[in-house]
Amino acid sequence: MNIFEYIRTIIIDVAKSRGIEDNTILDKITAEPPKEEIHGDISTNIALLCSKKLNSNPRALAESIKVVLNNNIYIDNVQIAGPGFINLFLNKNIFYECCKNVLKIKSKYGRSNYGKYEKVNIEYVSANPTGPMHIGHARGAVFGDSLANLLQYVGYDVTREYYINDAGQQIINLAKSVYIRYIEILTKKEAIFDEDLYPGEYLIAVAREIIDIDGDKYLSMKEESWIQVFKEYSTNAMMKIIKEDLSLINIYHDNFVSEENIKSIGLIEKVVQLLNNNGSIYEGVLDAPKGQKNDNWESRPQLLFKSTLFGDDLDRPLKKADNTWTYFAADSAYHYDKFKRNYSSLINVWGADHGGYIKRIEGIIKSISNSKLKFDVKLCQLVNLNKDGKPVKMSKRAGNFITMRSVIDSVGADVLRFIMLTRKNDAPLDFDLVKVKEQSKDNPVYYVQYANVRINSLYEKAINQGINLNDELDNINFELLTNISEINIIKLIAKWPRQVEAAAKANEPHRVTFYLYDMASAFHSLWSLGNEDPELRFIIEDNMDLTRARLSLAVMVKIILSSGLSIIGVKPVDKLS
């Protein structure tokens, strides 16, 4: 149960009873917790929004609404403040019922059917299959996966998808690189790599595998004879490595779509036909891009998509000079494929370097779906990798980029996942290999985990004293919880469903992380009160009713911490080492 939703429906009913039918007004009516405690538990702007339509001034309207709201048994007091806010002071019973509900349904508390089982496709990671994942991939991976968890949590039917870019020049380069390793092993001559090739040692194993299966028969062949085989072997091997990397942070996609396959089944021709039919492509000439050196710019007519109709600054080419399809053409076909699979919305998680690419794909989707398909791109900004405050330098050419796997080995999967969600996606993120392992309150991972550890130690102590936490949860007297810190926690608990829903609505999983931090903070605060006043500890030996009430509070905090952590894909820590 979401008490904010509950009160809001009551308020909306009031608005409707006054003759407000306009959804643009109704949708704006809020029932939200005010920042200031003295403004009550829930504040609504109903009078401010409806006064104009009802020809009344906001405060007068508020007065008349106040009379109605006062009749509700869960509302103790109604106050009118400022320009016409209506502040509601709720009866404690609504909070107590909320608590009982949490203890009853446990990990289901906060889940909802907000998403109405609508089908959502989230495409994330989609790292090129040319090598192991590096740390830059990790952010998008964690973000996408946590977003998928979040949307599932509030009732969407989510597909986790990976688009394999297995069709371009980089795959030919990959195959060539493996072939060089193949020669190296068989002839014992040292491998030399051109600039575009991949010198990483991880390709040696692929070459070995080919030798094991097919022997040395490709040595004497010409490139056109071995390239296809090497492409297949190496992309398969790379995808295997990437899937292993992902499994280390518990990421498993439901669906892998191959670009090569999209091309081979003729989907590009199909989508181009479609775009042609609705008049969004033409044969035209592009100007040279401004602000760049245009030395070898060569003006020529080519097949263009009218992305300027959708806010892009240029129309975008679908064909290259050699008359083959561009990456954009294949990607259009891929999104057409997703469109045909009947999703109600598509979400793409991309790196910041794809920013300039959004408008054209948006345009494609609008064009093929007649603007009906919802589409959202979440760009993840760069991760700055530091080591004790100093930037770690990475160079692709030297081959010393930091792999995701090495970071997991060093800090662990849970820390990696948590830290990746301590910023909103469109802000850059600093990741310090040393600081994230510190066990202090500068480190939000440990701060949250530590709350859980403390609750566990309480469990142990309670059990040692013969208190059974699972007994008689129905008969807990929540009214004994009168301390401000206790009430704060209860109110935070009541906000959880609202928080997840807001996070889901905005596609922003980081809000869950911040909520968890607040919850941990509220708990640490309560815990510490016991230092100053033993009466405020959780376990009071000669007052079992109070003890049970307080322990149930800890149980609820633990339930919500676990739920929140499971959304961001982090395991709760039970004991600190």
Added chain:
RNA sequence: GACUCCGUAGCUCAGCUGGAUAGAGCAACUGCCUUCUAAGCAGUAGGUCGCAGGUUCGAAUCCUGCCGGGGUCGCCA
């Protein structure tokens, strides 16, 4: 030149898609361990929300224009 993201306390960042007196954490200063784990808590101090306009009952939030920083811009994927 265009597009896009960012600009909030000395530093790193939240700010619930327009609400009331803008919030945390570091760092600084003051307290709290014979105590359920101090890996923590409480408090003090710190702000012209980059600048200037506009929209309205109301703007850090939306719009426009500047300033500053990151990313991107056919024939890569």
